[in-house]
Amino acid sequence: MDAWWQCEVPYPFVPQDVINATDSVRASLPNRYCDPKIAADLFEEVIDEFLLCDDLGLNVLAVEHHAGINSLLGANPLLVGILARQTRQVRLLSLGTLISLRKDPVRVAEEYATADVISHGRLEIGFVKSGGTEMASNNANPVNNIERYWEAIDLIKKALSHHDGPFSWEGKHFTHRHVNIWPRPWQQPHPRMWSATGDPETAAEVGRRGMVHVLVLRGPEGTKRAYAAHRKARAEAGLPKVTTDNFAYAAFVYVGDTDEEGMRVGSKLLWFLHTSLKSAPQYSKLLPGSAPPQAAPQIYRTAPKSGSTGVMSAGQNAARLTSLSAEQAMAQGILFAGNPDSVYKQVMDFYDKVGGFGHLSLVGRSGFMTHAESEKSIRLFAQEVLPRLREIKPITAD
Amino acid sequence: MSAGDVIGGIELEVVRRGAGRPVLLLHGAQTVDPRAPFLEMLGHHAEIIAPSHPGFGRSARPADFETVYDLVHFYLDFLEALPHEKVTLIGLSFGGWLAAELAVKCRHRLDGLVLVDAFGIKVSDRETPDILDVFNTSPQEVQRRSWHDPATWAPDLDALSDDELVIRARNWEALCLYGWNPYMYNPQLKRWLQRITVPTLVLWGSSDGIVKPSYGRGYSSLIPGSRFELIERAGHHPEIEQARAFVDTVVKFMNR
Numbered sequence A: 001m002d003a004w005w006q007c008e009v010p011y012p013f014v015p016q017d018v019i020n021a022t023d024s025v026r027a028s029l030p031n032r033y034c035d036p037k038i039a040a041d042l043f044e045e046v047i048d049e050f051l052l053c054d055d056l057g058l059n060v061l062a063v064e065h066h067a068g069i070n071s072l073l074g075a076n077p078l079l080v081g082i083l084a085r086q087t088r089q090v091r092l093l094s095l096g097t098l099i100s101l102r103k104d105p106v107r108v109a110e111e112y113a114t115a116d117v118i119s120h121g122r123l124e125i126g127f128v129k130s131g132g133t134e135m136a137s138n139n140a141n142p143v144n145n146i147e148r149y150w151e152a153i154d155l156i157k158k159a160l161s162h163h164d165g166p167f168s169w170e171g172k173h174f175t176h177r178h179v180n181i182w183p184r185p186w187q188q189p190h191p192r193m194w195s196a197t198g199d200p201e202t203a204a205e206v207g208r209r210g211m212v213h214v215l216v217l218r219g220p221e222g223t224k225r226a227y228a229a230h231r232k233a234r235a236e237a238g239l240p241k242v243t244t245d246n247f248a249y250a251a252f253v254y255v256g257d258t259d260e261e262g263m264r265v266g267s268k269l270l271w272f273l274h275t276s277l278k279s280a281p282q283y284s285k286l287l288p289g290s291a292p293p294q295a296a297p298q299i300y301r302t303a304p305k306s307g308s309t310g311v312m313s314a315g316q317n318a319a320r321l322t323s324l325s326a327e328q329a330m331a332q333g334i335l336f337a338g339n340p341d342s343v344y345k346q347v348m349d350f351y352d353k354v355g356g357f358g359h360l361s362l363v364g365r366s367g368f369m370t371h372a373e374s375e376k377s378i379r380l381f382a383q384e385v386l387p388r389l390r391e392i393k394p395i396t397a398d
Numbered sequence B: 001m002s003a004g005d006v007i008g009g010i011e012l013e014v015v016r017r018g019a020g021r022p023v024l025l026l027h028g029a030q031t032v033d034p035r036a037p038f039l040e041m042l043g044h045h046a047e048i049i050a051p052s053h054p055g056f057g058r059s060a061r062p063a064d065f066e067t068v069y070d071l072v073h074f075y076l077d078f079l080e081a082l083p084h085e086k087v088t089l090i091g092l093s094f095g096g097w098l099a100a101e102l103a104v105k106c107r108h109r110l111d112g113l114v115l116v117d118a119f120g121i122k123v124s125d126r127e128t129p130d131i132l133d134v135f136n137t138s139p140q141e142v143q144r145r146s147w148h149d150p151a152t153w154a155p156d157l158d159a160l161s162d163d164e165l166v167i168r169a170r171n172w173e174a175l176c177l178y179g180w181n182p183y184m185y186n187p188q189l190k191r192w193l194q195r196i197t198v199p200t201l202v203l204w205g206s207s208d209g210i211v212k213p214s215y216g217r218g219y220s221s222l223i224p225g226s227r228f229e230l231i232e233r234a235g236h237h238p239e240i241e242q243a244r245a246f247v248d249t250v251v252k253f254m255n256r
Helices: A016-021 A036-056 A076-086 A106-118 A133-137 A145-161 A199-209 A218-236 A259-273 A293-300 A312-323 A328-332 A340-354 A371-390 B037-043 B068-081 B096-107 B137-146 B164-177 B188-194 B212-221 B243-254
Strands: A003-005 A059-063 A092-095 A123-128 A166-170 A175-179 A193-196 A212-215 A245-253 A335-338 A359-363 B004-006 B010-017 B023-024 B048-051 B088-094 B109-115 B198-207 B227-231
Touching: A003 A036, A003 A371, A016 B004, A036 A076, A036 A359, A036 A371, A059 A076, A059 A145, A076 A106, A092 A106, A092 A193, A106 A123, A106 A145, A106 A175, A123 A145, A123 A212, A145 A166, A145 A175, A145 A193, A166 A293, A193 A199, A199 A212, A212 A218, A212 A359, A218 A245, A218 A340, A218 B137, A245 A259, A245 A340, A259 A328, A259 A340, A259 A359, A259 A371, A328 A335, A335 A340, A340 A371, A340 B023, A359 A371, A371 B188, B004 B068, B004 B243, B010 B037, B023 B068, B023 B096, B037 B048, B037 B243, B068 B164, B096 B109, B096 B164, B096 B188, B109 B243, B188 B227, B198 B212, B198 B243, B212 B227, B227 B243
Parallel strands: A003 A059, A003 A359, A059 A092, A092 A123, A123 A193, A193 A212, A212 A245, A245 A335, A245 A359, B023 B048, B023 B088, B088 B109, B109 B198, B198 B227
Antiparallel strands: A166 A175, B004 B010, B010 B048
């Protein structure tokens, strides 16, 4: 198993009364509440943490989120560019530029090819569907978001792997008549590609495409169901079985000297759930396209009738997460926290519950966790937990 | 209501009411409620044909059909397929945008145009939105700005049936697909409004907070010879909030 450290660079320093009074901490909270000097200090600390990971051999992962206290990483390619140069040995996953929000996928391909070259072939390219408040923040039509997602991936892949002069793309959502990027990527035909999704239809397509499939804070049942959809789609398409190397899971992780320290400091990570997900209904449950019209009776009424809607939407998953306690988060495989032995055991319990995965992504710093606390966990994880996880080799599991 | 009309290969829901001179009624963000009193009132004077746009209500939407360009050309076919030589075209809100586009292109099939709190053009400067962004605004605020008297007229979603809620969600999704960007207008439409030669009435709820009466005045000024009228004590939906005044004004216009 491989591991990847991530920090979304949240900005928790907004007065609590402001957070209480607003209906959404994303998309519409005025940026006057973001002090650029504090933001600069945060970037300084977090980039140092990425570089510590590089020293210790722990891979790094850069996300992208827009216009909210949950993350200052609205411009993923900038951080990826910095890490491409400043790290020297670990692999670097961009998860990722939010491609369905970008007007020109060819530009995204250029950014990725450049980062791959600067890093001498250490880049991995992840794709995330986006949604919610980011549709407003980026003027992106939410109804056909998923179509843009796949078309952009197709175009980026072709731009990265086509080396015979300009080609033309006249697709449904993107047109670009003269595509010929320089430099081409270091890795051939292109860096490995990842996709983050929990919904079964997208999971099936991720499977057919053979991408690394990452689940974020989904817990064992949702994760297992998504991995199964991935495998089933491959089987139905007559494609070879994949190993656990095609599967990844992202959870909050904190490693302390003791269980008490691990859980006490690790529970700070839940700020992400409790505070940074607050989102007004027009950006979440009422956003067109976020759920099929048939789900409207459950969504529109103030007191929905009881009944199962089957698979949770990303918005419903977020609503479930906002009220989670540390104990519940640990019981649900969303938080792995404790001393190194405990964290290793929690990861492996989860591994067994979902049928195995080859990559653990650590959401390692969030909320008010300090730089020192974050670095302590990085050191303990890299030195005490990661060597044991590395012993877990990819297997072909059903 | 009939749900079996097929126009241009698309299965369409069409509400029909009344008898008299033909009126093609194009709905706004929500499809026309067959129980709406203004239908009955107007039906005493006119034969109303009120289709649900493809993707709205119970009308199908082909997968490759997702722009106002598609809707406008669909309604050109729809007009061709009507047995009437000419109709009065009434467009409400989003349907007003479609009606204005149709009147620019198809003067010979219309004997009158009524735009009601219509979308479709850009009037103010680039930093002043003309039309409330209903997708990025809280639902309470959207309701507050939709009605002169929201306490009376804002729909109680808890009281609607499952079917009605599914239709609302379908309408919401279709509106977003067609109108997201540029938001509820065609940048090119304004310069072509001068092509509208049929008698035109631009009708506005005086309390409309979705798109203000000043926008309606601007719209009217771009259509040669058009008349602008306000309906008092009505918001974005005068046909619902002041059905009697709405129908009287429309009938007076039709009998001009």
